Amino acid sequence: MENLYLFPKMPGVSIAIWIVSSMIFLFFAREPMHKMIQAMSDATAGGLRKMASWIKLSAEAMREKDRKVLLESGVAKIQGEILQEFHKIDTANTKSVAGYPKLQLKLDENIAKIESDYKECGQVTPEAPGWSEAVETIARAKGSTGDRIIEKMLSEIHKSAVAGEKKAISELREVAGKRHKILGGMAPVWKRIEKLGKEINYKVDKVIENSRNIDKYMDQYQKISTGGSESIDMLSSKVTKLFIISLIVIFVGMVGAFINFNLIALPMSELVPAGVRVAGMAVSEISALVIVALELVLGIFLFEAIGVTHTFPQIANMTSGKRRIILYGSLFGLLFLASVEASLAILREHLAEAKTALDRSLAGESGSAISENIDSNITVIGQALLGFVLPWILAVIAIPLEMFIEASQHAFAKIYTIMITLVCHLANALAFLIEGIFKILMHIFDIYIIVPVQISNMFKGKSASVS
């Protein structure tokens, strides 16, 4: 430092001379210095701003692409649902229309029966009751004449009137009975008609419900096809929900797969005894993993063949016969693997028991002490059941897996967009900060050369006033 002193004995003067000369130098270099600082600011902050704008464009492009994919998938889904409803209506209508002539015939038959019964009822006319009054009049007149011949006649008439009355009453009863019988026979017919009416009502209600569903789907379809922000938000929310749910289910499934793997890894070493390792894993462990993966694959094929999932269009387009072959093949494969796993689980338990017994024997415990704890089959049964059930549960993962694949495109696009938007904001903030720092630097520079600048301004002012 002392080497820089112009007058080593007077450091203060030396420093002052350095400061003044640097001020003068920097004053004359003011313009290029400003340009340099500006250029540095442009190069850094400007670069960051350019990067931010590029990222913004990229995010917008991704958003637009995602929007289109969402719209198209949403429209396709609703179209599918509408088609399904139409198919339902078609099936219902075909059934109803096919059954209608039969229903009509039944209805006509029943109505005809009621009509005939009604007519029959009208034809059976009862005798008019009037005998009792005649019998009473003759009975009153019987003792009032005093003439024996007339009395005898009246007595005979009375007798025949009483007999006639009795006959008429019995005939009336008989006719009334017949009418009741006919009317009683009409009751089931009425009931049948009522049932048919209900059946018609149910079918009509079903058709109306389906048409309402179509109306609902048509409304959604219209909303989505307009491509408004509301419909995009709705679709996005649906897909995100689907993604989260499928992710949770897949995570749970993976835990199940891990348990499954651990259940069969040890006994597999008995079946595939090899010291070779691939990527740090023993061949027996890889075999166990392959079994677990096969179960998952068979599950995918099973649900594909049933028509629950539609991951492979080739399978979806197959004839029902071929799909049935795949279905039975997958079912058989799963059954086979489940049985293998159950037996491996039993073997695992035996191996574990043998190891425990061996460890105890090596530790010097007696045989009776060893056998005391090994007298229950519950663990073996439990492990065998677990080994048999887990493959079927794993197979079901095929459904959320398809959901996950479908929804992941949107979810990842969303995450990517959020991330790069964040980077864009960060770049902008950084650019703003750098610009600020360079501005401050420029002001500090100006402050440092403030004295020569002010002197220059004074001279400039004088010359301006003189001029």
Added chain:
Amino acid sequence: MRKIINPALFAVLVSMVVAACTDNKAYETSYCAMVDISGTYSSQKKSVVNIVKAGILPEMIPGDSMFFVKIDSNSYAEENLVTKLTLDYRPTQANNQKLAISKALDEFGSGKAKSRLTDISGAMMLCSDYLKKTQSGTQIMFIFSDMKEELPNGVKRKFADDEFEGMHIAAMNVIKLKKDSKDPEVYRKRLSQWEKRITGAGADNWTTLLDATKIQEFIDQAK
């Protein structure tokens, strides 16, 4: 023809990928236990056998190897190898092998073999030879002795610089002699000299285990 070639090429490709991923790292562990049968330590044979059976054998997994060597007056000899085993990769077979070696160890424990002098270094060199031959990923030695070496005249024992390279060595069940009880510094100095010799010969680590329950911890650390 193309129908055959394409799958064949695919199979070759898959095999190549699998072969490329095949791990050459040795995951097996080899153990060598040395037991001193000289002087006062010969009475410890039975307890040493019990420690080996209860502490080391259960830690062995399929593929691991075990050598059991006795320390006598001249230990660097093949006849000092009491028993050896390499466990089968099938767990059931491995269990049977463990039972068999346990019987051999019991026989050794109840035997009356005894020696006058103590050639610990020779036994260690013998163990080192056996362990190196296994090419196992982890190589562990257990020395059951009072660690007081007494070599016969004319017997030379010098460790090579890489004699115990990559090996983990533990002195176990080190009983204290009468002189040690009188002056613990003698005992400590003896062990410290061993440490210098062993680590100087390339051992990964050297330790003295006072408790048999620490064996598992030591093996886990070595792995």
